[in-house]
Amino acid sequence: MKRAPFLCKQSPDRTLEVVILAGSLAWETSHVWRKDPDREDDVPPMVLGPDELADLSNLTIIRPDTLYVRYFAPAISVKKSC
8 A cells, every 4th residue: 555645744743633635736835834834833734635535445544542533524615696
């Protein structure tokens, strides 16, 4: 099995929780997340973009000792005109 992007960057001290960004905007959102100077966490989120989601059955996405996963599916903001 292959490892999901950033699995190796998850802190061994932080087995409690992993943040996962998934969907078509996952990579763009991850880039913005990592560049944010106000973020409190130095551990990058796991990223599951379209290519990774297509091959999900062949990916290791969390460690066996992880207790919680926070999952975000970034979406495009659409403005409606009146």
